[in-house]
Amino acid sequence: GAVVSQHPSWVICKSGTSVKIECRSLDFQATTMFWYRQFPKQSLMLMATSNEGSKATYEQGVEKDKFLINHASLTLSTLTVTSAHPEDSSFYICSASSSSNEKLFFGSGTQLSVL
Amino acid sequence: QKEVEQNSGPLSVPEGAIASLNCTYSDRGSQSFFWYRQYSGKSPELIMFIYSNGDKEDGRFTAQLNKASQYVSLLIRDSQPSDSATYLCAVQPGGYQKVTFGTGTKLQVIP
Numbered sequence: 001g002a003v004v005s006q007h008p009s010w011v012i013c014k015s016g017t018s019v020k021i022e023c024r025s026l027d028f029q030a031t032t033m034f035w036y037r038q039f040p041k042q043s044l045m046l047m048a049t050s051n052e053g054s055k056a057t058y059e060q061g062v063e064k065d066k067f068l069i070n071h072a073s074l075t076l077s078t079l080t081v082t083s084a085h086p087e088d089s090s091f092y093i094c095s096a097s098s099s100s101n102e103k104l105f106f107g108s109g110t111q112l113s114v115l
Numbered sequence: 116q117k118e119v120e121q122n123s124g125p126l127s128v129p130e131g132a133i134a135s136l137n138c139t140y141s142d143r144g145s146q147s148f149f150w151y152r153q154y155s156g157k158s159p160e161l162i163m164f165i166y167s168n169g170d171k172e173d174g175r176f177t178a179q180l181n182k183a184s185q186y187v188s189l190l191i192r193d194s195q196p197s198d199s200a201t202y203l204c205a206v207q208p209g210g211y212q213k214v215t216f217g218t219g220t221k222l223q224v225i226p
Contacts, residue, residue: 006158034213042218043203043216043217043218043219044159044203044216046213046214046215049213091156093158093159103147103149103161103164104149104205104214105161106158106159106160107158108158109157111156
């Protein structure tokens, strides 16, 4: 299957700092990438949909100024958690697809711990 | 009503048995259906997808879709301890890409 690379796999940061997570599609052009968050023992919750060259679409309740998404190319999307707080500690996962009916491929996830 | 519903489990089956995982969805216009396997602390891994009513088989896995009943299931034959994981059902509406996940069913295969 297609490969989606996500970095870093884990990060520990101090409260108030910003963290950037990268998501790359390695062998296909991802017109759309999705960012999910997963708290322990809960399912994936979609945070935002990222389309190449346009602004991301955020789900209700997700602060766009706190979770900055940039999808500058067909192979790269980034999520920046700005002014991180302990409640932002979670498992963040990106996924990508290349067409409207294509199955999603997931990155390996980033475990964020905010102290 | 949740958009995608799954029994959280755990579902325990003995090694070698058939594990049956079920999922119902609320959007009658949904077009694409996926089953993902997620090990603890890892990202989901796609194991099956199905678009049409009926059964789709891939190795030990069979996905079953009944759009009239808004029901999709996953059968795992000859269950192995390595199949122990949380299985996420995901549903995609027709026409755009947003996918909604169920809360997952935890499967435990007992050696």
